Amino acid sequence: MASFVLLVSGDATGASAAELGNRTARQAEWVSDLRSAGVLSDGGRVEGGSLRVRRTEGRPAVIDVPADAIGSVRSWLLVEAADLSEAVAVAESCPEAAYGDVRILPVDA
Numbered sequence: 001m002a003s004f005v006l007l008v009s010g011d012a013t014g015a016s017a018a019e020l021g022n023r024t025a026r027q028a029e030w031v032s033d034l035r036s037a038g039v040l041s042d043g044g045r046v047e048g049g050s051l052r053v054r055r056t057e058g059r060p061a062v063i064d065v066p067a068d069a070i071g072s073v074r075s076w077l078l079v080e081a082a083d084l085s086e087a088v089a090v091a092e093s094c095p096e097a098a099y100g101d102v103r104i105l106p107v108d109a
Helices: 017-036 084-092
Strands: 002-009 040-045 050-055 059-065 073-081 101-107
Touching: 002 040, 002 084, 017 073, 073 084, 084 101
Parallel strands: none
Antiparallel strands: 002 073, 002 101, 040 073, 050 059
């Protein structure tokens, strides 16, 4: 088995509260199904901006990156799959793939 991080993004522009509620419910059910199947190892919601750490001229610099500058990544999932093809199949089953991207990153976990 190999580990992959799925970065889930989605655009909610113009969506009604009811539509967002339905999308959230579908996503929660999908995550629950992955957990029940033993595919999901961990995951979480991305909230707010981020910090970027960079070393310049031997000194660290910490830069606050606002949420609107980091893109539309809204959640992450650490999944176990036999190979990349299987990870792609998991990503393709994500309900939010209809509204944005599900990026797949192979990781050494």
